[in-house]
Amino acid sequence: MAETHRPPEQFTLRVRRYNPESGEAPYWDEHTIELEPHRSVLEGILQAKARFDGSIGIRCSCRAAICGSCGVRINGEPGLACHTHLDAARASAKDGTIEIEPMGNMPVIKDLIVDMDAVHWKKIQRVTPWLLAKQPTPEREYVVAKDAMVDVTQTMACIQCGACVSDCLAMEVDPGFIGPAALAKAYRFVGDPRDDRQRERLVDLSEDPQGIFDCTHCFKCVDACPKDVNPMGQIMRLRRVAISDQHIVDANNGERHEAALTTLVRDYGLLHEAELVPRSYGGNSWFGKFHPAAGKELLSLLPTAVKAIAKGKIGIKQALLGHKLAGADLKAVQRIYQTVESRPERYELNLYISGEDE
Amino acid sequence: MKVAYWPGCVSRGFTPELHGSMARVAPLLDIELVELNRANCTGCGVIAEHNQELADTLNARTFAFAQQVDGAELMMNICSTCQGAQSECQERLDSSAEYRAQVNQTLAPEGLSYEKGLTNKNFLWLLVEEIGLDALRAKVRRPLTNLRVGPFYGCYIVRPRKRLGIDAERPRDHYLEQLIEALGGTVIEYAGMRKCCGFPIVTMNKEASLKQAGRHLGDAVDAEADCLVTPCPLCHLNLDLQQPSAEKVVARELRMPILHLPQLVGLALGLQPKELGLNRHVVRPTSVIDWSASVVGAAA
Numbered sequence: 244m245a246e247t248h249r250p251p252e253q254f255t256l257r258v259r260r261y262n263p264e265s266g267e268a269p270y271w272d273e274h275t276i277e278l279e280p281h282r283s284v285l286e287g288i289l290q291a292k293a294r295f296d297g298s299i300g301i302r303c304s305c306r307a308a309i310c311g312s313c314g315v316r317i318n319g320e321p322g323l324a325c326h327t328h329l330d331a332a333r334a335s336a337k338d339g340t341i342e343i344e345p346m347g348n349m350p351v352i353k354d355l356i357v358d359m360d361a362v363h364w365k366k367i368q369r370v371t372p373w374l375l376a377k378q379p380t381p382e383r384e385y386v387v388a389k390d391a392m393v394d395v396t397q398t399m400a401c402i403q404c405g406a407c408v409s410d411c412l413a414m415e416v417d418p419g420f421i422g423p424a425a426l427a428k429a430y431r432f433v434g435d436p437r438d439d440r441q442r443e444r445l446v447d448l449s450e451d452p453q454g455i456f457d458c459t460h461c462f463k464c465v466d467a468c469p470k471d472v473n474p475m476g477q478i479m480r481l482r483r484v485a486i487s488d489q490h491i492v493d494a495n496n497g498e499r500h501e502a503a504l505t506t507l508v509r510d511y512g513l514l515h516e517a518e519l520v521p522r523s524y525g526g527n528s529w530f531g532k533f534h535p536a537a538g539k540e541l542l543s544l545l546p547t548a549v550k551a552i553a554k555g556k557i558g559i560k561q562a563l564l565g566h567k568l569a570g571a572d573l574k575a576v577q578r579i580y581q582t583v584e585s586r587p588e589r590y591e592l593n594l595y596i597s598g599e600d601e
Numbered sequence: 602m603k604v605a606y607w608p609g610c611v612s613r614g615f616t617p618e619l620h621g622s623m624a625r626v627a628p629l630l631d632i633e634l635v636e637l638n639r640a641n642c643t644g645c646g647v648i649a650e651h652n653q654e655l656a657d658t659l660n661a662r663t664f665a666f667a668q669q670v671d672g673a674e675l676m677m678n679i680c681s682t683c684q685g686a687q688s689e690c691q692e693r694l695d696s697s698a699e700y701r702a703q704v705n706q707t708l709a710p711e712g713l714s715y716e717k718g719l720t721n722k723n724f725l726w727l728l729v730e731e732i733g734l735d736a737l738r739a740k741v742r743r744p745l746t747n748l749r750v751g752p753f754y755g756c757y758i759v760r761p762r763k764r765l766g767i768d769a770e771r772p773r774d775h776y777l778e779q780l781i782e783a784l785g786g787t788v789i790e791y792a793g794m795r796k797c798c799g800f801p802i803v804t805m806n807k808e809a810s811l812k813q814a815g816r817h818l819g820d821a822v823d824a825e826a827d828c829l830v831t832p833c834p835l836c837h838l839n840l841d842l843q844q845p846s847a848e849k850v851v852a853r854e855l856r857m858p859i860l861h862l863p864q865l866v867g868l869a870l871g872l873q874p875k876e877l878g879l880n881r882h883v884v885r886p887t888s889v890i891d892w893s894a895s896v897v898g899a900a901a
Contacts, residue, residue: 334769412797416816417809456805459813460646461797462685462760479650487651496804504647508659512641514610523804547883551842556881557615566613572639575711579662582707583655590654592693592700599696 251277254329256287258299259344261351269351272296273340280330284341285313287329288355300354308469311404315355316344321406321467324355346409348418362418363405366425370448374432377439391436397595398431398477400470407464407474419453423464423474426455430477433484445485449493455481456497471595487589502527512568512576517561520544602674602731605667606634607687609680610642611834615842618878619834622863623679623724625877629740629870630732634677635670637663643686645835646757646801653693654704660690661704664721665713675720677727679863681833684723685757685765691721692764723758724862725832729776734783742871744785748890750865751789751826752777753817753840755833756797777830777862784869791824793817798836803843808850814839815851827890828858830865837861841883858886 253275261269274291285303292299301324303313308326315324318335319342332341349357376385407423414420421429429448432438448454455478464474482501485491492498503522507515522528525537532541551557568576612619627634640663642648649656664687667676678684694701695717705714722730728737758765759774767773774795778788799813818840821829831837839847841859848855860868864877879886 412813413802413809415796416799416812417806420809452806457802457809459797459799459810460801461756463756463797465761482650483652495806500804501647501651504645505651505655508642508644508648514614514642514645516611516614520804547842547846550845550883551615554881554883554885556618556842556883558617561614561617566610568639568641572641575662576641576659578710579658579707580655583652583658586654589652590703592653592657592697594693594696597697600698 249280251279252329253277254287254333255340256284256291257340257342258288258291258354259342260299260354261345262300262353263351272299278329281328283325284315284317284327284329284332284343285324287341288324288343300352300356302356309402311402314346314357314404314406314409316346316409318342319344321346321409323404323406323469326469346405348408348411348414349405357405357409359405363403363408363424366408366422367403367428369421370425370429370432371440371444372425372428372432374435374438375440376437385437387436393596394593395431395434397472397593398427398434401427401431401468401472402470404469406467406469407472410463410467412461412463413457413459417453417457420457421448421451421454423458423478426458426481427472427474427477430481433481441484442489442491445481445489446491448481449485449491449495449497452495454495455485456493456495456500473595483589496523499523499525499527499531503531507565509577509580511565512573513566515565515567517563517565602631603633603635603670603672604675604677604727605670605673606636607640607663607667607676607678607683608636609678609683609834611838612679616834616837616861618881619679619837619861619863622861622867622872622877625872626863626867626870629867629872630728630737632677632727632732635673637666637670637676640666643683643690645682646686646689649686649689656686657690657693657700658704658707660687661694661701661715662708662711662713663687664691664694664715664719665708667721668716668719669713674731675722675727677722677724679724679832679861680835681723681755681758681831682835684721687721688764691719723832725758725776725780726773728780728866729773730771734779737780737866738783741784741869743869745781745865745869746785748786749789749825749827750781750786750860751791751821751824751829752781752794753798753821753829753831753833753836753859754795755831755836756795758832759795777832781830781865784865786865786869789821789824789826791817791820791826793820798833798839800835800839803839810839811843811847811850814843815847815853815855818844818847818855818857819851819853821857822853822855826857828860828886830860830862832862834861844884856884858882858884858890860886 276290304310306325313324349362500523521532521537524540525531525534644656799810803810867877
């Protein structure tokens with residue numbers, strides 16, 4: 244029989260408090276609230292606010308995981324306070340006390356409220372988040388092929404809660420990185436068949452040193468997102484379209500790095516590490532290393548390389564020749580490349596849309 | 602146990618001490634390694650970024666070789682990045698029979714075919730889930746007494762949680778701590794232990810990349826770790842090989858030795874630092890740690 248009702252229980256919340264205007268340092272506050280275990284962390288915070296301390300700052304609106312207002316960190320992980328059950332939060336707590344902090348990578352306005360305008364919305368504005376329609380626009384509604392919009396539905400699920408921004412590891416060291424939410428938004432228009440500026444958008448995002456090639460591929464945003472938007476996956480799609488379809492060669496080595504790695508695996512079967520760096524800087528061929536940009540980088544790496552060779556970490560033969568699969572296996576790998584890359588259209592299985600068929 | 606063993610590229614290239622130490626440690630744990638020496642690079646996520654089907658087919662080829670190994674219980678890797686890249690492809694391959702058929706058609710000329718349901722585990726997962734920490738503890742000949750070890754996982758082996766099968770029953774994102782304890786060492790927790798080493802963007806934004814490495818190493822220094830241990834050779838490149846450059850970016854001395862996972866296990870199982878290639882690192886653990894005092898503890 245399904246469980247229908249569980250009586251209220253006590254939960255202790257440890258809330259991070261901070262008021263920048265007070266001039267005092269942040270501190271932790273603890274309150275014990277009483278609610279049914281399936282109720283949300285947000286309801287817990289609101290009860291603490293109503294019963295014990297009306298000055299706790301928290302932003303919320305819909306309480307149903309739609310509006311994206313109540314993004315916080317619960318036990319160190321970003322999420323929506325209204326979308327996290329109290330019992331689940333207690334289970335993931337270090338010591339049984341549910342720890343609630345403001346989101347990261349954004350300045351705190353007060354307690355659990357962060358300045359979304361200063362970071363998140365500024366970055367969203369950066370990617371021109373509206374349709375730049377093909378001209379002439381139809382007199383009435385646009386008619387697009389039935390499945391033409393399927394590709395962008397995943398990014399359209401974003402509720403702008405900022406959880407991915409909070410957890411972004413690239414932004415942690417490079418605050419100017421456009422970031423997961425805004426780049427997912429960018430794909431929403433790059434992938435829209437009605438948009439007229441796909442190439443311009445991609446050139447812009449590829450050439451920006453803090454654009455699509457500044458993502459460090461750490462999967463943090465994938466786990467942070469409460470709506471399964473997979474922002475990192477959208478960034479990879481932006482790279483794929485920029486490089487493979489638009490053939491944009493950027494100044495950040497993004498295109499050259501991808502081309503070099505893909506070509507080296509085709510030509511060697513295994514990764515030839517020593518060739519990867521010069522080709523990423525100087526161009527995707529054996530001659531890449533003679534390009535001035537590659538020369539400069541190789542020169543800066545020289546002390547590291549000398550050290551590694553002196554310590555026997557890397558053999559000279561290994562550094563120069565790399566490793567290679569045997570003839571028949573290499574041919575098999577190259578046949579795979581040929582078969583897949585000669586398809587008229589690139590095939591992309593998106594599990595968000597297709598789901599699992601078995 | 603017999604495993605189909607995928608060592609990866611970097612473990613046989615720029616971090617040869619990783620593959621070498623694995624080969625030394627395996628017999629002590631009764632692991633028979635059948636090396637998949639015909640298999641190709643996983644593409645480290647970059648080929649998937651270029652063309653998903655290409656990455657999926659290349660990895661399906663490796664999976665098919667693994668499934669041909671007679672008597673092997675599973676496939677094992679020693680690289681977080683290989684694990685992550687392969688898990689991503691396997692998730693797609695296992696989700697659709699139609700897609701799998703298309704991929705297998707490309708593999709057909711070689712007489713290969715991937716059947717759904719291969720088990721592919723990093724050495725770390727295999728140690729905890731197959732060998733077991735108690736069995737491992739019983740094999741320890743030289744407990745890592747008083748050695749303060751910080752875990753460094755690498756992103757690809759801790760995220761995304763669902764794809765990698767991490768949950769309350771299999772807390773794979775806590776295995777390194779459990780392992781360090783089982784080997785008799787002291788676990789040092791620090792802010793960067795599950796963060797990114799910065800390696801994926803080292804050619805795109807070197808400053809940001811080395812700042813990541815430098816910060817995590819600095820956190821570990823502040824937490825008074827003697828060394829870090831990582832299951833990822835790419836993290837090792839940014840944390841060890843690039844450490845002198847990272848020191849310049851974060852403007853502080855770090856001198857933090859980075860051990861590969863099999864090296865740490867090997868030390869506890871009684872192997873000598875040199876046999877495990879510990880003298881080959883840029884930050885030599887042999888010169889930073891007094892192995893005679895801190896590793897050979899009272900219980901030895």
